[in-house]
Amino acid sequence: MRSGGNYWYVIYLLPLTFLALFYFYPLLAILDIGLRPDGWLDLSAFLRLLSTDYYVGVFLFTLYQAALSTALTLLLALPCAYVFSRYRFAGKSLLLSLATLPFVLPTVVVAMAFMSLIGRRGLLNDLLRTLFSLDYTPVQLERTLAIVIIVHVFYNFAIALRIMTSFWSAQGMAAEEAARVLGADEWSLWRDIRLPLIQPALLSAGALVFMFTFTSFGVVLILGGIRFATLEVQIYYQTISLFNLPMAAALSLLQIVAIFALMTVYTHLQRGLQTAIGSAKTVERPVKSPRERFLVWGVVIFIFALLFTPLLALVARSTLNNGALDMSNYLALAQSSRGSLLFIAPIESVANSLRFALISTGMALAIGMTASFMIAGRGRFARFVDPLLMLPLATSAVTLGFGFVVALDEPPLNLRSSWLIIPISHTLVAFPFVVRSVLPSLRAIPSSVREAAQVLGARPFDLLRTIDLPLLSRGIAVGATFAFTVSMGEFGASLFVAQRESVTIPVVIYRLIGDPGLASYRQALAMSVILLLVCASGFVLIERLRVAGVGEF
Amino acid sequence: MLQLKDLSHAYDEAVSLRNVNLTVANDEILCLLGPSGCGKTTLLRIVAGLIADYGGDVLLDGRDLRRSAAHERGFGLMFQDFALFPHMSVFDNIAYGLRRRRMAPTDIGLRVELMLDQVGLGGYGERDIGTLSGGEKQRVALARSLAPEPRLLMLDEPLGSLDALLRDTLALELKEIINGAGLCALYVTHDHREAYAIADRIAVMDKGTIRQLDRPFDLYHHPIDENVARFLGFSNIFQFGDNRFTRELWRKFLPDAAASDAFLIHPDGIELDKDTDPAAIAQRGRIESSVFRGEYSEVTIYMPQEGLSLRCKSRDGNPAVGGSVAVSVKSEAIRLLK
Numbered sequence: 001m002r003s004g005g006n007y008w009y010v011i012y013l014l015p016l017t018f019l020a021l022f023y024f025y026p027l028l029a030i031l032d033i034g035l036r037p038d039g040w041l042d043l044s045a046f047l048r049l050l051s052t053d054y055y056v057g058v059f060l061f062t063l064y065q066a067a068l069s070t071a072l073t074l075l076l077a078l079p080c081a082y083v084f085s086r087y088r089f090a091g092k093s094l095l096l097s098l099a100t101l102p103f104v105l106p107t108v109v110v111a112m113a114f115m116s117l118i119g120r121r122g123l124l125n126d127l128l129r130t131l132f133s134l135d136y137t138p139v140q141l142e143r144t145l146a147i148v149i150i151v152h153v154f155y156n157f158a159i160a161l162r163i164m165t166s167f168w169s170a171q172g173m174a175a176e177e178a179a180r181v182l183g184a185d186e187w188s189l190w191r192d193i194r195l196p197l198i199q200p201a202l203l204s205a206g207a208l209v210f211m212f213t214f215t216s217f218g219v220v221l222i223l224g225g226i227r228f229a230t231l232e233v234q235i236y237y238q239t240i241s242l243f244n245l246p247m248a249a250a251l252s253l254l255q256i257v258a259i260f261a262l263m264t265v266y267t268h269l270q271r272g273l274q275t276a277i278g279s280a281k282t283v284e285r286p287v288k289s290p291r292e293r294f295l296v297w298g299v300v301i302f303i304f305a306l307l308f309t310p311l312l313a314l315v316a317r318s319t320l321n322n323g324a325l326d327m328s329n330y331l332a333l334a335q336s337s338r339g340s341l342l343f344i345a346p347i348e349s350v351a352n353s354l355r356f357a358l359i360s361t362g363m364a365l366a367i368g369m370t371a372s373f374m375i376a377g378r379g380r381f382a383r384f385v386d387p388l389l390m391l392p393l394a395t396s397a398v399t400l401g402f403g404f405v406v407a408l409d410e411p412p413l414n415l416r417s418s419w420l421i422i423p424i425s426h427t428l429v430a431f432p433f434v435v436r437s438v439l440p441s442l443r444a445i446p447s448s449v450r451e452a453a454q455v456l457g458a459r460p461f462d463l464l465r466t467i468d469l470p471l472l473s474r475g476i477a478v479g480a481t482f483a484f485t486v487s488m489g490e491f492g493a494s495l496f497v498a499q500r501e502s503v504t505i506p507v508v509i510y511r512l513i514g515d516p517g518l519a520s521y522r523q524a525l526a527m528s529v530i531l532l533l534v535c536a537s538g539f540v541l542i543e544r545l546r547v548a549g550v551g552e553f
Numbered sequence: 554m555l556q557l558k559d560l561s562h563a564y565d566e567a568v569s570l571r572n573v574n575l576t577v578a579n580d581e582i583l584c585l586l587g588p589s590g591c592g593k594t595t596l597l598r599i600v601a602g603l604i605a606d607y608g609g610d611v612l613l614d615g616r617d618l619r620r621s622a623a624h625e626r627g628f629g630l631m632f633q634d635f636a637l638f639p640h641m642s643v644f645d646n647i648a649y650g651l652r653r654r655r656m657a658p659t660d661i662g663l664r665v666e667l668m669l670d671q672v673g674l675g676g677y678g679e680r681d682i683g684t685l686s687g688g689e690k691q692r693v694a695l696a697r698s699l700a701p702e703p704r705l706l707m708l709d710e711p712l713g714s715l716d717a718l719l720r721d722t723l724a725l726e727l728k729e730i731i732n733g734a735g736l737c738a739l740y741v742t743h744d745h746r747e748a749y750a751i752a753d754r755i756a757v758m759d760k761g762t763i764r765q766l767d768r769p770f771d772l773y774h775h776p777i778d779e780n781v782a783r784f785l786g787f788s789n790i791f792q793f794g795d796n797r798f799t800r801e802l803w804r805k806f807l808p809d810a811a812a813s814d815a816f817l818i819h820p821d822g823i824e825l826d827k828d829t830d831p832a833a834i835a836q837r838g839r840i841e842s843s844v845f846r847g848e849y850s851e852v853t854i855y856m857p858q859e860g861l862s863l864r865c866k867s868r869d870g871n872p873a874v875g876g877s878v879a880v881s882v883k884s885e886a887i888r889l890l891k
Contacts, residue, residue, distance in 0.1 A: 448634055448636035449636045449637075449639075451601075451603050451632070451636065452630065452632060452636040452697075454603065454622075455601050455602070455629070456649050456653055457653030458649075459653075462624075466649070
């Protein structure tokens with residue numbers, strides 16, 4: 001073996017230790033509380049979970065709302081994907097990339113956005129009241145299942161759209177043209193050709209959307225309330241309101257088992273998707289007939305209405321007062337409202353969030369990059385480590401937060417009262433994004449390029465400085481931006497671990513929404529817009545880096 | 554001078570090199586020729602220091618290289634895919650090895666300009682790697698590996714990814730530049746024509762061993778065994794006892810050989826329709842195929858009574874398929890194979 005080279009592997013202890021301390025240890029603590037709350041094996045919490053109609057109902061409702069959200073998302077995305085894959089029109093790729101904006105938007109912001117559009121105090125109600133001189137609230141969607149489902153569609157529409165569009169585009173037109181020549185009409189084309197061909201993408205997208213909506217927390221908590229509690233929300237209530245830790249742990253374990261079952265299904269379906277994509281032949285054609293123009297316009301307007309009107313409503317609601325620009329909502333952020341659940345002025349949370357996001361980004365980069373090098377390396381355990389490092393991504397934020405609460409509040413690791421617990425929890429959620437951004441670029445560096453540098457005299461450190469880091473810079477920038485945005489918007493885990501003075505923007509918005517007063521509502525609007533701007537900037541930066549990256553490699 | 558002593562290597566279970574002994578003199582271009590998987594690239598990577606777990610010794614001017622890492626050896630290595638650094642300009646690519654040696658910036662500038670001129674790319678310094686053609690990339694890669702004045706240059710199929718026309722001109726240029734630099738070079742290829750053109754000596758490799766080590770002329774005229782002969786593209790390989798025609802050649806030219814001895818009828822020693830030479834053995838056959846190659850036609854002649862096909866070259870136009878022809882084989886055409 002070459003001299004000196006082996007000490008490099010010490011650095012791999014960083015991601016492994018981090019995972020062991022802050023992922024597996026909390027998970028074990030949950031297992032411990034769920035299975036042996038008093039030090040010996042005690043399955044009573046589980047038995048109660050399985051025999052109480054209420055908890056069984058919660059589980060079934062979680063499945064039901066996920067199934068409903070998934071069905072609606074697919075139903076709406078399918079025709080849009082058809083139009084996107086078949087027609088060429090100006091601004092298509094821009095719209096397709098803008099449609100993924102929800103992916104980086106925090107749940108509190110989206111909840112606020114939909115409340116400002118179709119909520120009790122929303123623009124739609126204002127409009128209807130003014131138009132028809134009503135003295136009641138015509139649209140009553142807050143605290144209904146309907147608004148939860150609508151927001152789930154908002155979040156997952158772009159994922160389904162992208163998967164189906166790219167799959168359909170890659171299918172080519174051969175089968176369809178053959179069927180047409182054999183005498184198939186439009187109806188038989190859908191029944192015999194298009195739907196059967198899109199089925200793998202439909203299933204794969206469906207599984208992904210189901211998984212996301214199954215673990216949905218913020219949306220359900222804020223817009224649904226306890227009446228529509230899912231497993232996630234129930235874990236939160238059991239921990240924070242009822243302090244029934246064994247039940248929360250039992251629910252968490254049920255949740256973990258369900259997610260891993262879903263993950264397995266998704267991975268299986270995903271494999272079928274990858275083998276099918278091969279002959280990427282463009283099937284686009286220009287829009288000609290009035291019918292086609294109608295289709296394309298319809299899709300564009302629908303996507304705009306679904307994805308952007310809520311955000312515009314939020315901005316309008318926060319800055320306009322009777323049609324005039326009014327920034328008083330923002331000025332009010334420096335005041336803490338009387339009798340509020342908050343202990344600080346809302347604006348102070350911005351400093352908190354920025355500080356935590358910067359620290360989390362640094363930690364996520366350090367851990368994510370060493371992890372990427374470890375996975376990309378040809379070491380024996382790289383194949384084993386890859387899925388291991390992705391586990392936090394598949395674990396719900398609420399489970400992570402709950403795990404922190406039960407594991408890190410006593411020696412040997414007592415972080416419960418330290419602000420450090422927040423950036424640590426954010427790092428756990430954010431570092432897989434760094435890995436996913438850096439790893440593809442790292443794998444794209446041909447081994448011969450690195451060997452060429454070595455033969456030309458580059459020592460291991462030179463190799464990192466002159467070859468790896470410059471070639472990875474774009475991936476690192478994307479990963480860092482992701483980590484920052486994720487940390488800024490993280491809600492589920494933060495709600496568990498944030499303390500009085502260390503609350504972050506999303507937690508503050510949640511508290512403000514919970515306050516009955518109009519002043520709090522206005523502060524929530526302003527805070528949401530601030531967070532929206534931060535996350536949207538992150539999104540623009542990520543997309544720009546990605547687009548520029550295509551031409552260069 | 555590079556010496557390999559009992560060099561051995563295995564990937565997991567599969568043996569890739571088996572007791573290879575080889576000496577490359579200074580000012581010599583030695584070609585490692587063989588099919589893919591014969592171990593030639595493995596040998597190159599061991600010499601470069603990119604593979605460390607080998608058996609035997611690698612010596613440069615008598616000094617054992619086992620303890621020095623790839624970046625300490627000061628060798629040049631040119632990859633088949635060129636492995637240029639995509640994020641650097643042409644200048645920075647060529648300067649890379651010089652910078653690692655802490656050369657002064659002004660000297661680096663001069664050296665890079667000199668290298669660019671030498672490979673015919675004067676003024677290309679600021680160009681982006683992505684804007685270069687295949688041939689230009691090849692020249693940059695050569696300049697980059699030669700810039701630090703390596704003691705040993707290794708080339709791994711350096712013309713492999715270029716089109717045929719470019720290959721012929723670049724092969725000549727490459728030989729001139731390497732000879733001009735006066736260094737010891739190891740050149741890996743699977744194309745025997747390329748090896749003939751470039752090498753001072755050729756080592757034909759198969760299954761991890763060197764089968765034959767010779768000058769190109771000797772290799773072409775005297776391939777040592779059936780494997781080597783077939784790899785070099787020869788096909789007239791028979792055993793003396795095969796049929797009446799081969800037995801006649803045996804009796805007349807090599808009576809001491811055994812019936813089971815394999816031999817090659819070298820196509821250069823076969824003549825068509827010239828049965829005037831009393832020393833040759835002649836036989837009539839039918840032209841089975843005739844492929845026009847420009848300077849000559851490659852003709853396959855079938856002898857029905859022997860059940861035997863011979864391949865040879867015809868320089869008299871393009872003989873018609875189906876025609877009858879007299880084949881004469883002279884004594885010099887017979888090469889005994891091991």
